[in-house]
Amino acid sequence: MPNTHHLRNFGRNLTLTPKRFYTPKSEHEVLEIMDRHAGAVIRCIGRMHSWSNILDCEDVTFDLKHLRTVKTGTDDAGHYAEVGAGCQIKHLVKELNVSQQWTLPSLGFITEQTIAGAISTGTHGSGKHSLSHYVQAVRIAHYDADSGRAVITEVKSGDELRAARCSLGTLGVILTVKIEVRDQYRVEEQFRKYSNINDVLAAETEFPLQQFYLVPWKWSFYAQQRRETMKPPSLLAWLYHQYRFWVFDVFMHLLIFSLTRTYFSKLCTQLAYRWIIPACVIRNWKVVADSSTQLVMEHELFHHIELELFVQRPELPDALDYLTEALKTMASTSMASTSARGDRPPVSRASPAFAHLQGSYCHHYPICIRKVQCDDTLISMSCQSDSRTKAMEPWYSITLTNLHRGKQRTPFMEMMPILTNELSVRFGARTHWGKLFGMSGHQVGSLYPALQRFLTIRAHFDPTERFLNDWARDCFSNNNDLPKPTSLTKI
Numbered sequence: 001m002p003n004t005h006h007l008r009n010f011g012r013n014l015t016l017t018p019k020r021f022y023t024p025k026s027e028h029e030v031l032e033i034m035d036r037h038a039g040a041v042i043r044c045i046g047r048m049h050s051w052s053n054i055l056d057c058e059d060v061t062f063d064l065k066h067l068r069t070v071k072t073g074t075d076d077a078g079h080y081a082e083v084g085a086g087c088q089i090k091h092l093v094k095e096l097n098v099s100q101q102w103t104l105p106s107l108g109f110i111t112e113q114t115i116a117g118a119i120s121t122g123t124h125g126s127g128k129h130s131l132s133h134y135v136q137a138v139r140i141a142h143y144d145a146d147s148g149r150a151v152i153t154e155v156k157s158g159d160e161l162r163a164a165r166c167s168l169g170t171l172g173v174i175l176t177v178k179i180e181v182r183d184q185y186r187v188e189e190q191f192r193k194y195s196n197i198n199d200v201l202a203a204e205t206e207f208p209l210q211q212f213y214l215v216p217w218k219w220s221f222y223a224q225q226r227r228e229t230m231k232p233p234s235l236l237a238w239l240y241h242q243y244r245f246w247v248f249d250v251f252m253h254l255l256i257f258s259l260t261r262t263y264f265s266k267l268c269t270q271l272a273y274r275w276i277i278p279a280c281v282i283r284n285w286k287v288v289a290d291s292s293t294q295l296v297m298e299h300e301l302f303h304h305i306e307l308e309l310f311v312q313r314p315e316l317p318d319a320l321d322y323l324t325e326a327l328k329t330m331a332s333t334s335m336a337s338t339s340a341r342g343d344r345p346p347v348s349r350a351s352p353a354f355a356h357l358q359g360s361y362c363h364h365y366p367i368c369i370r371k372v373q374c375d376d377t378l379i380s381m382s383c384q385s386d387s388r389t390k391a392m393e394p395w396y397s398i399t400l401t402n403l404h405r406g407k408q409r410t411p412f413m414e415m416m417p418i419l420t421n422e423l424s425v426r427f428g429a430r431t432h433w434g435k436l437f438g439m440s441g442h443q444v445g446s447l448y449p450a451l452q453r454f455l456t457i458r459a460h461f462d463p464t465e466r467f468l469n470d471w472a473r474d475c476f477s478n479n480n481d482l483p484k485p486t487s488l489t490k491i
Helices: 027-036 089-100 115-120 158-165 197-205 237-259 265-279 313-331 352-357 406-427 441-447 451-461 470-475
Strands: 020-022 042-045 060-063 070-075 078-084 135-143 150-155 173-180 186-194 211-215 220-229 287-290 305-312 367-372 395-402
Touching (some): 070 089, 115 173, 150 158, 197 220, 237 265, 237 287, 305 313, 313 352, 313 395
Parallel strands (some): 020 060
Antiparallel strands (some): 078 173
8 A cells, every 4th residue: 555654763864755665464465565566676664763774765665563473492502582573672682581581692772673673784782792693594585586576585504694694674574583592691780980991991801791981071981881790689779770760861861952952052061061961970889680671771762863983992092082083173163273192183184074064063972882792794883804903803883972953963964974984094984884874885895895795695685676775775886796696595
């Protein structure tokens, strides 16, 4: 049936207007609809927690929210769950905990995403691999190259599986995901303040699950230190989580939201980060609770947009230093150097691209940094580097969040592609596929050593480009000379 309503993403920066919109209730119905629209471009949406144009589709859009079954089991490799593509992570985590006292091996800030959407964009937590790394098999609906009919292929080994673990939805319609799970475990957490990045990174030995924040306008670090523990749950864990929810997830967001709309926004924001927001952080309060409670926050309560860039550990200190200088420059109305280090020229001179943004943007949100181990995938943001000296070095995601709305977002949106380019050229930064995306096809090709192999596999699954939207085509635009792939087994 023709679509009569628009679909808006979480960040309110995208509106989708597909000609056809379907919510199939079974795999058979998926295949039937695909056969009916064999010549159309088909894309799937999850809970629309993406900010990039990965969601775009003018023809046919699927919402697989009815495909949400969860089946659990144990084999020689350990515990696993077979999950319907449309199952939200929060429902999966709850089902695993209630039925088996199991959980996922990695959890991010929020659990609103569907399992298919999460693996398709390399969703991650801190200290572990991304969720994509733990995928053991994927069942995908796509078109048979010979008959042109919709078929289902199960991918469970080799480079085909590495491609399916993070595919941007370009192989076909993901129907089910088999993913490694583990016994529920407990995490100890506390906050500590640091004045320099080297001390923060040194603490990872003791707290391998930590994530940390660069606080703008104070330019110090607050580490949310986390580690697995066998200690019993803290008696006051409930109070700690109430504190964390009301102070960070609610009050801090309301305060920032208000500051961005005051007449003296820049001055108020800088004063708040120097005095008010740091005072809200209770340091050295050690709390133990189940991982599914401890690792998840509620950052989906306020609509926002995000830019997330990944750099490897050797590049992180310089990348953060450069980012700091860029943000200082864009908030300053003075051309004087703001450099904190004497060995580097101010950003306004090092990168003339920022000059026209000087004084136009004051960053207003803590910059979150999370460690992600190298993934066994072909194109997730934390897949292996092509540099021999840094091949298995962990990646660090650097997230810039923006709470502006409407025209107020313009300076941030103008900064985004420039900052992306600068960090990519200087530090080999990769952009999160599901966040604001400012990379060119040339940059994508240079930063992902296994991209050609991915595109070869993608061409086998989708030889007529039915699952490739304009955004994905642009991302792969400089990588089109591909060999023919080998055949796969269909079911």
